[in-house]
Structures are given as C-alpha cells and as structure tokens.
Amino acid sequence: MKTFKLVALSIVHGENVEKLELIDGLIINREYGKENWLIEILLPKIDPEKFQSILDNKETVNVQATISKPSNDPASFEVVIRNVAVMEDRMSILFEGELFRRNNNYPEKLLETLMENGFNGEDLLQAFKEKINEKPVLQKSK
Known part of the structure; x- marks a missing residue:
C-alpha cells in the first residue's frame, strides 16, 4: 500500500x-x-x-x-x-x-462541444481555457 x-x-x-x-x-x-x-x-x-x-x-x-x-x-x-x-x-x-x-482526445472533444454550444472567437478561447483546467472524468482505466 x-x-x-x-x-x-x-x-x-x-x-x-x-x-x-x-x-x-x-x-x-x-x-x-x-x-x-x-x-x-x-x-x-x-x-x-x-x-x-x-x-x-x-x-x-x-x-x-x-x-x-x-x-x-x-x-x-x-x-x-x-x-x-x-x-x-x-x-x-x-x-x-x-x-x-483521461481520454487522450479530450481537448478535441471539448473544443467540438464548445463550438456546438455557440462559442467562437475570444469567447471560445476563454471557455476552452476554463474547461480544460477542470479535467473532468472521461474514461475508466483498464
């Protein structure tokens, strides 16, 4: 242990x-x-x-x-x-x-989700910076 x-x-x-x-x-x-x-x-x-x-x-x-x-x-x-x-x-x-x-393609999935939610330009960049640091649970280890 x-x-x-x-x-x-x-x-x-x-x-x-x-x-x-x-x-x-x-x-x-x-x-x-x-x-x-x-x-x-x-x-x-x-x-x-x-x-x-x-x-x-x-x-x-x-x-x-x-x-x-x-x-x-x-x-x-x-x-x-x-x-x-x-x-x-x-x-x-x-x-x-x-x-x-964490899933290896998390940044791409996050960016895609933010864009689908209507973020663009400076707002997209700011939202991405905030969310990427939250590091949510995405994939169970094997």
Missing part, C-alpha cells in the same frame, strides 16, 4: 465541479491489481445529510483528488462512500473507488 497527502478534493456533477472545503485528507493506493483506492477527508460540518444520503443510497460519485501538492493535476476517481462520521464541528468521509484515466 502507498499513502499520500490529499490537498484538494472536488465532486464532479456532470459539467460542474464542486470543490470541497478540505481541512485534511489522505489517499491510499491499496494495490490490489485493480486501481483500488481509499480516500479519507476531514471537512467542516456542513451538510452531512448530503453525504449520508449518498451512503444510504449506495450512489457512485465521481471525484477529483489533488495529491501531495496543489500544483499537481487532479486525478479522477469513481467512488462510493463507505462511512460518514459526524463530530461536533467536523465530519469525516471515507470513500473507496477506482482511478480513472
């Missing part, structure tokens, strides 16, 4: 990325042959019901984790919540899941 410091975590909702207010976090590569990871985060006690509902409904969630230092590109994971622990003013969430890899 390999353990890393988690410096940022975001939940991906389709085209939208929700950055969580991370107090602390850790990510563990369990090295089971498949890309099996544990992610534990400590958050302020804000909306614990949302995370409990995801756990109760056994929903799959896409997240982006930035490991070791803020300047690293985020890695994308498909996870389920294994535990929600609510404390006095904080909460701990334990995720388990698999690493995803």
Whole structure:
C-alpha cells in the first residue's frame, strides 16, 4: 500500500465541479491489481445529510483528488462512500473507488462541444481555457 497527502478534493456533477472545503485528507493506493483506492477527508460540518444520503443510497460519485501538492493535476476517481462520521464541528468521509484515466482526445472533444454550444472567437478561447483546467472524468482505466 502507498499513502499520500490529499490537498484538494472536488465532486464532479456532470459539467460542474464542486470543490470541497478540505481541512485534511489522505489517499491510499491499496494495490490490489485493480486501481483500488481509499480516500479519507476531514471537512467542516456542513451538510452531512448530503453525504449520508449518498451512503444510504449506495450512489457512485465521481471525484477529483489533488495529491501531495496543489500544483499537481487532479486525478479522477469513481467512488462510493463507505462511512460518514459526524463530530461536533467536523465530519469525516471515507470513500473507496477506482482511478480513472483521461481520454487522450479530450481537448478535441471539448473544443467540438464548445463550438456546438455557440462559442467562437475570444469567447471560445476563454471557455476552452476554463474547461480544460477542470479535467473532468472521461474514461475508466483498464
């Protein structure tokens, strides 16, 4: 197993990325042959019901984790919540899941989508710069 410091975590909702207010976090590569990871985060006690509902409904969630230092590109994971622990003013969430890899033709697909949505000229360039840095989940690793 390999353990890393988690410096940022975001939940991906389709085209939208929700950055969580991370107090602390850790990510563990369990090295089971498949890309099996544990992610534990400590958050302020804000909306614990949302995370409990995801756990109760056994929903799959896409997240982006930035490991070791803020300047690293985020890695994308498909996870389920294994535990929600609510404390006095904080909460701990334990995720388990698999690493995803970005599709190699992502920039082309993004550009095509933006053009289909009516972007052109300087607006196209600005939208492309913003979206390319969001690095959404696109393709599961093999």
